[in-house]
Amino acid sequence: MSTKSSHIARPNRKGVYRLLTWREIEPWQQDNEYILTGYRSAISSTSACLKSVFELHNETTNIWTHLLGAFLFISYIHTALSPSQYFFPGSSALIVFHSSVILCFLLSTLFHLFSSHSAPIHSLGHSLDHLGIVLVFLGTGLSTAQVAFLCTPALRTFYTLLLIFAAGLAGLATLRPAFRVPAARPLRLAVYVVLGLSLFLPGVHAVASLGWQEANRRAGLASFAGLAVVNFTGAAIYALRVPERWTGGATDLLGQSHNWMHVFVVAGAVIRGWGLKEAVEDWSVRRIGVVCADGRP
Secondary structure, X not given: OOHHHHOOOOEOOOXXXXXXXXXXXXXXXXXXXXXXXXXXXXXXXXXXHHHHHHOOOOXXXXXXXXXXXXXXXXXXXXXXXXXXXXXXXXXXXXXXXXXXXXXXXXHHHHHHHHOOOOHHHHHHHHHHXXXXXXXXXXXXXXXXXXXXXOOOHHXXXXXXXXXXXXXXXXXXXXXXXXXXXXXXXXXXXXXXXXXXXXXXXXXXXXXXXXXXXXXXXXXXXXXXXXXXXXXXXXHHHHHHOOOHHHHOOOXXXXXXXXXXXXXXXXXXXXXXXXXXXXXXXXXXXHOHHHHHHHOOO
């Protein structure tokens, strides 16, 4: 048990520990000073963390939003595995996207579930959480490049390598301890903005080569734009720490900025997943040989 919490954390008869305030928690637990209450005790107990899934605290909503989101995309992924409906290149785009979303949501769930365990587990979980973000960025970019350039393997390979390189650099940054401290929030935002901008390159290239209508039909770019807008909105809410900076603790358990960011992330993934599915269905109807016969990328 952590030294600061040892004289505070005492379970009741049901084995439930009382929730702590910002001033009572360990320094490594302190991330958002506007979240005043609802913190779990740092007691180095795996069982207590697991039981907290069904308890109310300031991580409950963060856990369940992405846990349910992971289950949702696990149920969706079978649509990408039906050989009777999709040809291989399009199906692979769906598999890549859905798998990256599932991994991102599961890693996020694990971090929020065990974030109160201990300093080493918190640090490891935080790294994996950020790695999950990088993975979903990569999956989004790769899946877009796959369907946008089905007629041009060279361009598909180029953007695949470019996106893997960019994601690799971002992934290495997330493994540095300095990247995860609260003071590094602007740095994290900058890394994700740069990585996010790289995701637009395949779509921009496709629009320049094919025009908006055909590029959108091939790659579902309208849903990509929807994903970008929704995710940017969620990121802005998180960066500004609203509404908790105004509510004085009233939104600690439900409605804090991190909760809203999770909701927007899930919504954005659903929007993009649906648009990507429609693009793949359109490819399967029009057939790759017919679409690529006009000589355009």
